[in-house]
Amino acid sequence: MPIKYPEVMSLKTEGVPYAWSDREVMLYALGIGMGNDPLNEKELLFVNEGYFTKKPLKVVPTFASVCTWGASPGPIDLNRVMVVDAERDIIFHQPMPVTAKVTADSTVAGVFDKGKEKGAVVQRQTVVKDAASGEKLVTILSSTFARGDGGFGGPTEGQPEPHQVPTRAPDLSVDITTRPDQALLYRLSGDRNPLHSDPEFASRAGFKMPILHGMCTYGITCRGVLQTYADYDPTAFRRHAVRFSSPVYPGETITMDLWKDGNVVSFEARVKARNVTVVKNGRTELA
Template sequence: MPLDPRRALAAAPREHEISWAPRDVQLYHLGIGAGIPATDPAELRYTLESRLQVLPSFVTVAGGARSDPGGGLRTPGVEVDPAAVLHGGQTIRLHRPVPPSGSARLSSRIAEIHDKGTAAVLVLRGEAADGDGPLWTSDARIFVRGEGGFGGDRGPSGRPDPPSGDPVATVERAVREDQALLYRLSGDLNPLHADPEFAARAGFDRPILHGLCSYGITLKAVVDTLLGGETARVTSYRTRFAGVVFPGETLRIRLWPGEQRVRVEVSAVERGDAPVLTDTVVEHV
């Protein structure tokens, strides 16, 4: 059996030392569209080392390839076809603000496996800590088609009710034609996001944008629009990936702020508001 849930859940965590510098943070910020206009003081907070703050979604790439959610597919008990794998959702929880440079011990493991019948859902958990204690926890929900039906628990089935009423704010963010090429330099070199031939074999007429790039673009829009540009105010951020984005498209980001939380829905303008991110919540102080 390619997926052995008992063995996968019992596997020892993979431990890595990771580090990052301002250059890594700046490259990530450029990869999610920061720096336009280049001299805007609000953008210099993301691009200039003397003013640099860290958008919390950076934790999904901190340490480069070692933060790649797909690394969990190399866990004992998990031998699956990469073509059957889909990144279905992402959650990050910040225990304190991420510094512009630092190092941490990253512990990664499969924390949960759910049986959805036709698919299995693996929750790949990464926990980072430094000498001062925990920094962040990251959960990637990975769907593996064809690996369900093993008699396991289905896991949480409830989804939050959709936001009610009109959004308080709507912003649009253009995705550059070369956005995926720039974003992949932060560590995710999957050819699906760069190679037209590979994308065609996966069923797309051209390369698609990384889901985690849309995730970062969206969080930056929330921080800049509703949190005064203060990245340290974010305490958690979760989403479900509902559809793809093609470089060159425009993201429409609808915002419903509440008490210490913002509900968010994201769609692709050029394809009739096709869903991109849903069940999205940013919690903050």
């Protein structure tokens, strides 16, 4: 069925409760590859609760992308086989805590019609608040590319302009490896879409094998900024935004190109082995 634009734009939920502990924090960090080197003390701080060392556990900022997994303004009738992540933009009002009880308010921020054969873009906004104080922790703007749902007659313009990376050569480039089983581990943080685990389902969706979650790639780009310009300090993050341009296959190496201008880190990510850019228009704002 085609997207019912007025009905979809009116969808919202408020005050939905969620909670997490250090277990979910560490599982997410492992899912994006933290701790791959068991002697990297800076990364171990994100995957080891530190009973012996007494060093406090750190939270990867993009844990925010899964901390209220499933938060939604309501059901939207889409062709699920053809749905992939398009963009993610998280604003951090406060550092992510190791444990928390929160509420989530979700709305539809926009739905854009790219054409009958070109798909649609659905934008959702989720505001996560501390359950006790009501203070905002993060605001999450997520965009989904529904490849099989264009042509419903909705607006074709109005999406925010993407961040433009500098035209000069990158100030820094880093390689980050992924494991062949990485999608199988990452999916335990919430996204059980068989596109990332079932070869037959992935083939039906047009891929040669299960692909890495876009949100795993998102977390990996956060790792890249953490290890370069943030000195592994998660409290330095104020915003982290990306636009996905191509999937990553588990086991591939992601090369991040980074540019720093003041407190803004621009970045793109690519898989050199296939000569394909997988993330464009990346922007991190640091304190």
